[in-house]
Amino acid sequence: MAPSPTGLLHIGNVRTALFNWLFARHHGGEFKLRIENTDTSREVAEAVDQIQDSLSWLGLDWDGPHTFQLDRIDDCRRVAERLVVEGKAYADEGAIRFRMPDEGTTAWDDVVRGRIEFPNEKLEDLVLVRSDGRPTYNFASPMEDVWDGITHVIRGDDHVSNTPKQINLIRAVGAEPPVYAHVPSVFGTDGKKLSKRHGAVTVDEFRAAGYIAPALVNFLALLGWAPDGETTIMSREELIERFSLERVQPSPAAFDFQKLDWMNGVYLRAMDPDEYAHAVVLYLGEQGYDWDAELVHKAAPLVQEKIEKLGDFPAFARFLFEDVRLDGYELDGRVLEEAERQLAGVEPFTADEIEAALRSLAERLGLKPRDAFQPIRIAVTGSKVSPGLFESLELLGKERALARLSAARS
């Protein structure tokens, strides 16, 4: 993977990185991380760290230390000078240009696109070294592929037209080109390139919204690839086991947030309750909530079946940590008063006991459970939508529960 350090990691680049990673792990190869920073003018200070954080969070571990393209500046210059001596390149207004062949074609068998041929007459003599001495991407990148022993280049299809140039360059220095696989881009559901207006685009944004890494990885893997027509949910191990470049689709894929949401929910629900609670605590901490961790831990199971993203947790559980506002609700005072009286006598104040008490209350008042419970729910949680009422009451505790029922009547 070879990102340029110009900002936060885009989810489309992650998809490409994921394919690289899956391919490498499947074949027992190495997945390399290279920072392509030859364009110093566009470099963003924190980007290198952020890119690594994002990859680590996703679990896409790379082999060996990450490298910087700019570190090879001297090697690149030496090669450029040699190419000039050999007559394969020439000076041009302070820069050095590579002489592309004028006749014939340059071709390669792209693993996802099939055979691609370019007439050489269409290839411009490309700048190898800028007049200020820095190598260009199209020079440094293929040279590094050679020096690093890269066997497979898996990258976005916006690089297709660069490939014949890079192949000619590699051959000019007497090396064999790697295998290329150009994967299609990721669009929004409207068919336009995925951008901010579609929602989250950087890994950080997905993380902040409460998506979890395994779900995101599973979803991304299915964007342009499928092991068969049936399987949807796959563990990291199964993904590695079944991944193959040959089954990567040559056509672009649309990013469907609804399906991601669903899949994230599937992963959330499948988590061990303790592990889940821990993830919620961690997430809320990251997001700057100062809610009591122990209470969060206890509340987590109440919403595990209900939310799709960790970011949905606060909306369900806020009533446990903050006062509720009842603006705009008209509640049946009689139900609230009876409930308060009934609950006052419940001991111990547990979900089971509470349920028994409230059900008998509903019966006594001749109300259907839903009609009896809804005003209580609203009075206690401040919302028509909440975790289970009885468990919620238990967690709130008798004192606070009674206080809210009382407050709701005034």
Added chain:
RNA sequence: GCCCCCAUCGACUAGCGGCCUAGGUCGCCACCCUUUCAAGGUGGUAGCGCGGGUUCGAAUCCCGCUGGGGGCACCA
């Protein structure tokens, strides 16, 4: 303008000449379950862009069209 690529339900896809009355998943709709919301269960909706070929037979192969995308920097 010049090169190049892509094309199955709204979305992700299976399909690689007969197993297709085109399958799965998300979404959507209905019903069931139900203390709200979810989750879960059952059923349903919806597609091979168009036109020519090739073939006994085409979603699958070929050509054209249309539509979409990418590239054409001393950016990566």
